[in-house]
Amino acid sequence: MWAELINLSDHFPWLSLPPLQGHDNKACPGHPAHSWPKSGGGPRWAQTTAALLIIGCILAIICFILSFLALCKEQEGLLRVIGFILFVAVLIQLIGLIIYPIKFTDILIQRGxxxxxxxxxxxxxxxxxxxxxxxxxxxxxKYKDELYGLTKPYYIYQSP
Structure with a gap:
């Protein structure tokens, strides 16, 4: 969850572009000196990618809160629901993490x-x-009895 927040803090510039030799940096539309504004500008695919990652982060935060409810209130029915929500968040993030380099490479393939x-x-x-x-x-x-302390502990070492 924290990793996604740090990931989103960079916003769009997930790429590091080296400066071009012999070119004016302001004349290059994809160069960081002339990058998209941080206020939400940029192409639609970049906005979509950021939105997908934010949705995945929100789902991870929801799962984090639900896990406290499931483990503290002993509601084992929520455990599989949390797992399902996490898999949905993974699918959303995979889509975003795959779209970004494909579209960015299409735009900047000429730059090198x-x-x-x-x-x-x-x-x-x-x-x-x-x-x-x-x-x-x-x-x-599957391990709800051990998780909630309903089983008798089994000790490997027996004192004489």
């Missing part, structure tokens, strides 16, 4: 060299962690 910044990799890391959390919450209901 470009590399993605750390925030794009951070978004992929957050998505992979959400996949693991979704699997965890889907499987957690």
């Amino acid at each position: 060299a470009y590399e993605y910044s750390w925030s794009y990799g951070f978004g992929w890391g957050a998505t992979i962690l959400m996949i693991g959390c979704g699997i965890f919450f889907c499987c957690l209901s």
